[in-house]
Amino acid sequence: MEYFIQQLINGITLGGMYALIALGYTMVYGVIQLINFAHGEFFAAGGYVGAIALAYFAGVGYMDSHPVICLTASFLIAMAYCAYLAVGVEKIAYKPLRKNSRLAALLSALGMSIFLSNGMMLTQGVYDKVYPGELFQGRFDFGMISISYLQIMIVSLTAILLVSLNLLVFKTKIGMAMRATAQDKTMSALVAIGSNRIISLTFAIGAGLAAAAGIMYGLYYGSVKYDMGFIPGIKAFSAAVLGGIGNITGAMIGGLIIGMVEIFGAGYISGEYKDVFAFIILIGVLYFKPNGIMGENIDDTRV
Amino acid sequence: MSDQPILELKNVHSGYGSIKALKGISLKVMPGEIVAIIGANGAGKSTTLMTICGIVPVEKGEIYYQGKLINRVSPEKLPTMGLCQVPEGRRIFPRLSVEENLILGAFHREDKDQIAKDIRHSYELFPILGERSRQHGGTLSGGEQQMLAIARALMTKPKVLLLDEPSLGLAPIIIQQIFKIIADINREEGTTILLVEQNANLALQAASRGYVVETGEITLEDKASSLLTNPKIREAYLGE
Numbered sequence: 001m002e003y004f005i006q007q008l009i010n011g012i013t014l015g016g017m018y019a020l021i022a023l024g025y026t027m028v029y030g031v032i033q034l035i036n037f038a039h040g041e042f043f044a045a046g047g048y049v050g051a052i053a054l055a056y057f058a059g060v061g062y063m064d065s066h067p068v069i070c071l072t073a074s075f076l077i078a079m080a081y082c083a084y085l086a087v088g089v090e091k092i093a094y095k096p097l098r099k100n101s102r103l104a105a106l107l108s109a110l111g112m113s114i115f116l117s118n119g120m121m122l123t124q125g126v127y128d129k130v131y132p133g134e135l136f137q138g139r140f141d142f143g144m145i146s147i148s149y150l151q152i153m154i155v156s157l158t159a160i161l162l163v164s165l166n167l168l169v170f171k172t173k174i175g176m177a178m179r180a181t182a183q184d185k186t187m188s189a190l191v192a193i194g195s196n197r198i199i200s201l202t203f204a205i206g207a208g209l210a211a212a213a214g215i216m217y218g219l220y221y222g223s224v225k226y227d228m229g230f231i232p233g234i235k236a237f238s239a240a241v242l243g244g245i246g247n248i249t250g251a252m253i254g255g256l257i258i259g260m261v262e263i264f265g266a267g268y269i270s271g272e273y274k275d276v277f278a279f280i281i282l283i284g285v286l287y288f289k290p291n292g293i294m295g296e297n298i299d300d301t302r303v
Numbered sequence: 304m305s306d307q308p309i310l311e312l313k314n315v316h317s318g319y320g321s322i323k324a325l326k327g328i329s330l331k332v333m334p335g336e337i338v339a340i341i342g343a344n345g346a347g348k349s350t351t352l353m354t355i356c357g358i359v360p361v362e363k364g365e366i367y368y369q370g371k372l373i374n375r376v377s378p379e380k381l382p383t384m385g386l387c388q389v390p391e392g393r394r395i396f397p398r399l400s401v402e403e404n405l406i407l408g409a410f411h412r413e414d415k416d417q418i419a420k421d422i423r424h425s426y427e428l429f430p431i432l433g434e435r436s437r438q439h440g441g442t443l444s445g446g447e448q449q450m451l452a453i454a455r456a457l458m459t460k461p462k463v464l465l466l467d468e469p470s471l472g473l474a475p476i477i478i479q480q481i482f483k484i485i486a487d488i489n490r491e492e493g494t495t496i497l498l499v500e501q502n503a504n505l506a507l508q509a510a511s512r513g514y515v516v517e518t519g520e521i522t523l524e525d526k527a528s529s530l531l532t533n534p535k536i537r538e539a540y541l542g543e
């Protein structure tokens with residue numbers, strides 16, 4: 001039982017990160033029907049920018065005196081950096097192809113993914129970049145169950161981001177405009193909503209969330225690597241498909257499920273296959289329920 | 304009434320790639336007028352409105368709004384200038400609530416209090432929308448969607464309202480209601496209206512002047528009352 005609860009907590013931690021990444025896939029798909037294969041690179045880039053920022057703060061000695069401020073600043077810097085990067089990628093690689101076939105943009109996204117990942121390899125090297133390890137060292141122990149402060153931080157921040165995104169998309173005028181753009185771009189223009197602005201915003205938000213997940217990942221596993229966007233990217237994409245691509249609530253739930261399945265699969269079946277479970281789910285969903293588990297039931301939470 | 308047209312098209316050409324849908328449309332709308340464009344299915348009526356709104360690019364010719372050339376103004380800018388369209392098929396955002404659809408009509412506006420008042424006014428104009436304010440737009444009936452589309456357009460505070468086939472697919476009693484509202488908007492708010500209809504009888508009764516479009520060209524222009532009694536029009540468009 002303790003083992004189960006421990007795994008549940010680990011699953012939520014990992015699943016939350018997948019959910020954050022999955023949202024970028026699903027929102028971009030919702031608004032321009034593109035599977036942004038380069039999205040995983042924003043996750044990796046966020047991880048790197050976070051590592052660099054934290055190392056800088058540690059170097060100048062702020063980390064010991066103001067750890068919370070340094071961590072917050074690192075998150076903000078990484079999220080802003082990736083938001084701008086994503087807006088740039090969209091303008092350079094996708095926007096010019098918007099009137100062409102969807103396949104053209106898809107191939108462009110694949111190319112962007114390779115370009116960005118190689119860019120990180122050339123500038124940051126091929127080896128793991130280590131995260132400062134002294135952060136959130138402590139842990140709570142309840143008998144056999146142990147929760148690190150880091151896990152608590154990751155899960156709470158994930159929850160805050162997910163709730164904020166929900167409020168933005170479903171309660172604000174700009175969120176309404178995003179959903180309207182996803183539903184009918186011509187009509188949106190007829191009520192003064194510029195789709196270029198909304199598309200940029202969608203990319204920025206998606207990449208910002210992925211960047212936050214990138215830092216969490218670095219803190220959680222201790223290091224980042226130039227190609228780290230690939231596997232979590234595909235897992236998060238599986239999560240988005242599982243939840244019904246284009247559906248925001250679906251991506252959140254899908255991410256949690258994929259995280260859980262991975263942790264429980266590794267714990268109860270075999271650690272060797274932990275990367276395989278997400279793909280089995282992806283294939284299963286595409287085969288049996290291509291609209292995702294949420295399907296048409298929660299249509300109103302589509303972007 | 305000023306003698307300067309609020310909207311003017313001069314020899315406008317546009318289309319969809321190799322399909323030349325408009326081949327030199329010229330027309331004028333004076334401030335406060337209701338002008339009708341009638342014509343058969345596929346004549347180019349909707350394309351005319353979409354070209355005015357910048358959705359279909361002008362290939363040749365000029366469009367003036369309030370004396371300004373607007374050929375190259377981006378479509379999302381025009382509603383902020385007071386030029387708004389209720390497109391064919393209403394195009395309600397299906398998965399937004401009725402109220403959200405209305406709020407988005409005021410997307411560019413900052414006057415929060417006035418927006419709230421205008422939403423209440425929409426519900427007075429169309430009580431059924433008030434009853435359904437939390438329902439998804441896509442769940443409304445055709446008539447209700449047409450009301451919502453008009454109410455949403457009014458939220459932009461239009462000076463010129465372009466209406467594309469507001470009667471399409473609606474029951475006669477609903478059509479009467481919609482056309483009464485259109486006349487009211489014109490009379491009470493002074494909103495200029497350019498009305499596109501296949502139902503020529505209806506449109507010409509509401510309008511003061513009319514244009515007839517055939518395969519992308521204006522073939523006739525006259526006072527609405529004269530068009531209604533014109534034997535050619537009666538034969539071709541009024542089913543006699």
Ligand SMILES: Nc1ncnc2c1ncn2[C@@H]1O[C@H](COP(=O)(O)OP(=O)(O)O)[C@@H](O)[C@H]1O
Binds near residue numbers: 319343345349351
């Ligand atoms: N999106 C489009 N793509 C290609 N051709 C179109 C499109 N919309 C309209 N057309 C063509 O342009 C012409 C004018 O159409 P339209 O303006 O919709 O006519 P109307 O509104 O008078 O029925 C028709 O020949 C129609 O087939």
Ligand SMILES: [Mg+2]
Binds near residue numbers: 345
């Ligand atoms: Mg039409």
